Amino acid sequence: xxLFNLFRRRSTAPVARERLQILLAHERVAGSHxxxxxxxxxxxxxxxxxxxxxxxxxxxxxxxxxxxxSTLEIDIEMPAQVRAPARA
Amino acid sequence: MAKVLVVTSGKGGVGKxxxxxxxxxxxxxxxxxxxxxxxxxxxxxxxxxxxxxxxVVYDLINxxxxxxxxxxxxxxxxxxxxxxxxxxxxxxxxxxxxxxxVARVMAEMRERxxxxxxxxxxxxxxxxxxxxxHADTAVVVTNxxxxxxxxxxxxxxxxxxxxERAERGERISKHLxxxxxxxVRAARGDMLKTxxxxxxxxIPLLGIIPESQxxxxxxxxxxxxxxxxxxxxxxxxxxxxxxRLLGETIDMSIPTDRKGLFGKLFGRxxx
Numbered sequence: 001x002x003l004f005n006l007f008r009r010r011s012t013a014p015v016a017r018e019r020l021q022i023l024l025a026h027e028r029v030a031g032s033h034x035x036x037x038x039x040x041x042x043x044x045x046x047x048x049x050x051x052x053x054x055x056x057x058x059x060x061x062x063x064x065x066x067x068x069x070s071t072l073e074i075d076i077e078m079p080a081q082v083r084a085p086a087r088a
Numbered sequence: 089m090a091k092v093l094v095v096t097s098g099k100g101g102v103g104k105x106x107x108x109x110x111x112x113x114x115x116x117x118x119x120x121x122x123x124x125x126x127x128x129x130x131x132x133x134x135x136x137x138x139x140x141x142x143x144v145v146y147d148l149i150n151x152x153x154x155x156x157x158x159x160x161x162x163x164x165x166x167x168x169x170x171x172x173x174x175x176x177x178x179x180x181x182x183x184x185x186x187x188x189x190v191a192r193v194m195a196e197m198r199e200r201x202x203x204x205x206x207x208x209x210x211x212x213x214x215x216x217x218x219x220x221x222h223a224d225t226a227v228v229v230t231n232x233x234x235x236x237x238x239x240x241x242x243x244x245x246x247x248x249x250x251x252e253r254a255e256r257g258e259r260i261s262k263h264l265x266x267x268x269x270x271x272v273r274a275a276r277g278d279m280l281k282t283x284x285x286x287x288x289x290x291i292p293l294l295g296i297i298p299e300s301q302x303x304x305x306x307x308x309x310x311x312x313x314x315x316x317x318x319x320x321x322x323x324x325x326x327x328x329x330x331x332r333l334l335g336e337t338i339d340m341s342i343p344t345d346r347k348g349l350f351g352k353l354f355g356r357x358x359x
Contacts, residue, residue: 013279024238028241035249
């Protein structure tokens with residue numbers, strides 16, 4: 001610590017406040033994303049379950065929000081042996 | 089009309105149990121019938137803070153599972169006849185609490201009491217969610233410190249999405265209780281100010297509890313701080329907060345300890 005720092009004590013609370021504001025702005029958006037993703041995942045699973053059996057972890061939903069472009073990626077891995085139920 | 093209040097925070101060690109006991113006793117002193125419920129299954133402590141640790145026979149899990157009646161498990165406070173405690177289990181784990189069982193016991197307590205105050209476990213998992221699920225009102229206990237504020241923000245999000253009221257599309261009223269506040273350090277710029285925390289969390293302020301040695305003294309004695317030393321700074325702050333919960337409008341001030349010459353000379357020695 002330099003001699004200069006000894007005399008000029010910087011208060012720390014404004015730093016805490018700024019860090020929190022930036023962090024929470026980010027986490028709040030991420031939180032609402034993860035909720036939307038969870039709801040989407042559940043509903044997609046329910047639709048698929050009507051027609052075939054599928055593992056829960058074979059449906060992956062990803063949401064990427066950018067400033068310019070946002071993407072919703074839905075990856076459904078079909079089971080090899082099961083075909084769509086035969087139609088009447 | 090009974091009110092169910094959850095005292096919650098996300099982070100541990102910020103003063104949930106202290107605040108539950110202090111607010112419960114303050115409300116009971118106004119003549120309301122109050123029960124404080126410990127939801128921290130496996131790590132119960134509200135009984136110890138209330139000074140009732142040797143009187144526990146049955147607990148919340150026994151009542152939820154139907155092994156004991158509510159009246160058998162309730163412990164009446166020795167100092168205030170309108171104050172009751174429903175302790176948590178120390179030996180079982182939180183999975184022994186079923187949602188349906190908790191709902192049934194909460195409904196029974198709503199009929200019997202004016203205030204049902206639920207002391208939430210730390211964290212954001214099942215135990216914390218069960219404690220908040222039936223609440224009409226939430227007290228979010230926060231220290232003026234970054235990790236506590238961040239966790240409170242998470243909890244506020246859960247209150248708005250994972251409670252019965254939220255699921256029905258109704259509002260749950262949320263209040264900030266700022267604890268362990270040191271006005272001198274805040275003025276010096278070394279602690280987040282009340283305004284900072286309020287601006288970040290944007291929920292209304294219920295009270296500011298100053299950092300004080302009286303809180304530890306009260307817990308040593310097994311007495312809510314509002315009963316152990318009613319004239320102490322934290323006790324007065326908790327009593328103001330309780331009156332605000334009852335709908336009174338009271339100026340927001342931070343009570344300070346009145347120190348005599350002796351206190352000024354020696355008060356800092358143990359700090």
